Amino acid sequence: MSSSDILERPDVRDADTGNANEVFHYVKKNKIAESAVMGTMVEALCGEVFPVTKSPKPGSPVCPACKEIYEQLKK
Numbered sequence: 001m002s003s004s005d006i007l008e009r010p011d012v013r014d015a016d017t018g019n020a021n022e023v024f025h026y027v028k029k030n031k032i033a034e035s036a037v038m039g040t041m042v043e044a045l046c047g048e049v050f051p052v053t054k055s056p057k058p059g060s061p062v063c064p065a066c067k068e069i070y071e072q073l074k075k
Contacts, residue, residue, distance in 0.1 A: 024056040026066040045069040
């Protein structure tokens with residue numbers, strides 16, 4: 001086994017998580033940093049519960065359910 005095989009394993013494991021169509025969710029702002037640092041779980045507007053592990057970039061896909069709920073809250 002070469003060292004390049006070992007380096008590829010995390011990428012394969014991440015790809016196997018079923019997040020091929022990954023979307024970003026709306027979460028309470030004050031919970032994001034805590035979750036990113038401490039690994040605590042957050043609850044999105046749509047009800048999905050997860051730890052924050054990534055930051056969205058401009059143009060990232062947004063969860064349709066979160067987006068709909070957020071738009072209703074703005075009114």
